[in-house]
Amino acid sequence: MWIYSWQEIVSMTAAAIVLDWLIGDPRWPTHPVILIGRWIRWMEGLLRSKNDSPSNEKFKGVLLTTTTLIISTGSVVVLVLAARSVHEWLGYAVCTWLISTTIAIKGLKDAAYLVYNPLRKGELADARKYTGYIVGRDTEALDEEELTRAVVETVAENIVDAVISPLFYALIGGAPLAMLYRASNTLDSMVGYRNDRYRHFGWASARWDDAMNWIPARLTGILLILVALLQPGLSAKRAAAAIRRFAHLHPSPNSGIPESAVAGALGIELGGLNIYGGVASERARLGWPLRPRTQQDIVYAVRMLYGVSFVVMGGLLCILLVLF
Template identity: 85%
Template sequence: MWIYSWQEIVSMTAAAIALDWLIGDPKWPTHPVILIGRFIRWVEGKLHKGKETSVISSGWVRTKGVMLTVSTVVLSFCVMLLLILAARSIHEWLGYLVSTWFISTTIAIKGLKDAAYLVYNPLRAGNLADARKYTGYIVGRDTDELGEEELTRAVVETVAENIVDAVIAPLFYALIGGAPLAMMYRASNTLDSMVGYRNDRYRHFGWASARWDDVMNWIPARLTGLLLILVALLQPGLSAKRAAAAIRRFAHLHPSPNSGIPESAVAGALGIELGGLNVYGGAASERARLGWPLRQRTQQDIVYAVRMLYGVSFVVMGGLLCILLVLFY
């Protein structure tokens, strides 16, 4: 907001959504998220060897994890800010274009849909082998033995959870602070996805990254819950009442303070149960069961989840366009 006016921020954010709808998220080697990931791995290699096990060393490992988190988010914000200032100094419209493009790289509406359909299309063709392979690209659980219903669950859970991470949260921060703050959020989320695990290697080193991501997602997750209820109200065949009830009844059961909200909302809206038994590296893990199993999950639920994803983005775009009409007219 200190670089651009509110009108300019809203305009660029709306344009970024449209850009993502059209071209998605190209996986270029210079894509900012890829560069952020490389920086995280480089800093991790310098700070953490994964060998500290004593009580004394665990505190030091957490301190180094804080150093990783702070350096990544601050650098991401500052580099983005400098790039925009440099572009704007050349020409005002170049600043707009650079900001819009970088905001679009922090969201992944089309990319999330494409990833979901990489699983849906083989399922539709009866090709479980490919469906399992592509599901393994987007989830951490073992997929080699999963049938259609469990593959569907994995994809629907991923789409639901990422409505926060890949859509609402980056847009929320873009509207507050433009591309620099949106990129800082994307760095926070990338940190969590790379080191925010409760395993032997990252339990202490990734603690700060995981907690910071929880903080950054707290408000966006709750906004997403409201938006999903609204989308369920607008889309035929979905239940807004069940979506709201599922959030109240089940969201707190999820190990994440945020992910349970969109997953419960989608489960309630569709009338299916998410969560259950997952296997990670051969070890079984029972996850909180969200929603009511009013019917059996089918591959078509992937389509419904993607429709809810796009429905949320349409509602946001509609809201931004209404704001622009008020601001300019």
């Protein structure tokens, strides 16, 4: 398993979760995800031209995806090997830090509470502004129910993207594979859109991200059912039923699983009408509207996010007890 044993990788992954719980994801200029994003923007400007045919755009999109993944992963390999050559414990520290930069438990919670706190005070203008930071839809006219829906959907979806997927790949291949995933997800978030600008150029990035999230998304569904079973007031039975009934209706092959699970567990409906740049888009409705959505659902969604991370940490600690 690369240069580290599985015991070492499990230990570093567990330490990375703790690091993210405590410190989160500070946006330093040298943060790996920021550097990956700058590379993607630079490559897009270099590769794209106005008169490209769809096939040329797809080819250039494949080139963007491939070079980004190779450079992101290769850079981490070089960095970890260099740190390890100085001292074994420096190698551990660098690898742990790099894994922690690929997950965003605290960052996701902070983003959700940036909306929840103004909502709690009745400050809709601020809540709309901060919601606009985390979703692509128009937020200027959203009421409390719709703002809540946007945040809950974001938290639910990102339990896969920001927690389980990077941890899954970290456990398979340490920091290099975790960064490979983060580069994949960054590509998807920047160019993987089905609009006129990126339909062809972002095709490879979107499909690759779907493939990498396929197994983690289904593991996330299981973990969310377990969390719903353990947390009072949530329904594990409804979470499981919602996944079976609604997940396949989502346009993404993966995002429908966590969103359906959270909707079912809370007894609310997610999905519905979104406005993007003034254009209406009807998304599949997930879950059963057993009650109106309220701002407190943001708190419940964050608790489910942390519940999943606690369950994963508990599993890692059990593995370490067995291995050592």
